Amino acid sequence: MTAAEMTPYGREAARVADQVAARYAEVAPAHQHSQIAVVERLLTRLPRGARVLDAGCGTGRPTCAQLCAGGLDVTGIDVSEAMLAAARANVPEARFLQLDLLGEQAAGLGTFDAVVSFFCLMNLPEPVFVSALARFASLARPGGTVVVGVPERPGDTPVEGLYGTYQPPRCTRQDVRRRAEQAGLTVEEIEVRPGTGLMGAEEEHLFLYARPAPPGTSSSSPSGHSG
Ligand SMILES: C[S@@+](CC[C@H](N)C(=O)[O-])C[C@H]1O[C@@H](n2cnc3c(N)ncnc32)[C@H](O)[C@@H]1O
Numbered sequence: 001m002t003a004a005e006m007t008p009y010g011r012e013a014a015r016v017a018d019q020v021a022a023r024y025a026e027v028a029p030a031h032q033h034s035q036i037a038v039v040e041r042l043l044t045r046l047p048r049g050a051r052v053l054d055a056g057c058g059t060g061r062p063t064c065a066q067l068c069a070g071g072l073d074v075t076g077i078d079v080s081e082a083m084l085a086a087a088r089a090n091v092p093e094a095r096f097l098q099l100d101l102l103g104e105q106a107a108g109l110g111t112f113d114a115v116v117s118f119f120c121l122m123n124l125p126e127p128v129f130v131s132a133l134a135r136f137a138s139l140a141r142p143g144g145t146v147v148v149g150v151p152e153r154p155g156d157t158p159v160e161g162l163y164g165t166y167q168p169p170r171c172t173r174q175d176v177r178r179r180a181e182q183a184g185l186t187v188e189e190i191e192v193r194p195g196t197g198l199m200g201a202e203e204e205h206l207f208l209y210a211r212p213a214p215p216g217t218s219s220s221s222p223s224g225h226s227g
Pocket residue numbers: 009010013014017028035055056057058059061062063077078079080083099100101102117118119120
């Protein structure tokens with residue numbers, strides 16, 4: 001996929017992720033305990049061979065590797081060529097595609113028993129975050145599961161990332177619940193786990209567990225965000 005085929009958000013994410021992929025692979029493993037525990041929990045709910053999509057899969061570690069080890073059929077998508085190169089080397093048993101989760105091409109992926117996405121959506125403005133969740137709702141089969149992890153952000157505290165300090169948009173547990181409902185998801189739970197940021201700061205990690213709302217009951221239909 002060319003940069004021109006990505007949404008502006010996908011293009012910017014690819015630019016940043018291509019720059020930081022090598023450093024991310026070194027630093028991130030020390031800070032991924034919360035998502036590992038969440039995937040362990042998900043594995044107890046899915047039969048072997050279940051189809052799972054990891055949106056914004058990064059290096060494939062830990063999530064795609066963990067899902068494959070659990071006997072699941074795993075597809076990872078990411079906009080970053082550097083992240084995908086690492087993922088293909090790290091988890092050869094999974095299928096990896098360069099796709100923008102917000103773009104129209106991702107709408108044609110089919111449906112999955114579960115869609116997971118960890119630490120991918122947190123810098124998106126609210127309407128685009130909702131579009132991303134609506135895309136996940138449309139990619140999960142009826143009765144399927146959507147699990148999304150983000151750090152909780154009050155909106156007034158700068159965050160230190162791999163590429164410097166920045167002010168992320170607000171993303172509280174109430175925001176995640178409201179956005180999920182707007183996206184046509186039925187929220188089962190928002191689990192709060194202690195975590196650390198990439199530079200070691202303590203933070204709370206929010207994990208949304210949701211299902212696509214049954215047809216005719218959602219407050220908005222999935223629209224995707226094409227720019
Ligand atoms: C912070 S990394 C997290 C990677 C992985 N999920 C993990 O938990 O380690 C965020 C990843 O999301 C990807 N990403 C961001 N926006 C995306 C989009 N619109 N479509 C696909 N991938 C995206 C980035 O390229 C990057 O690899």
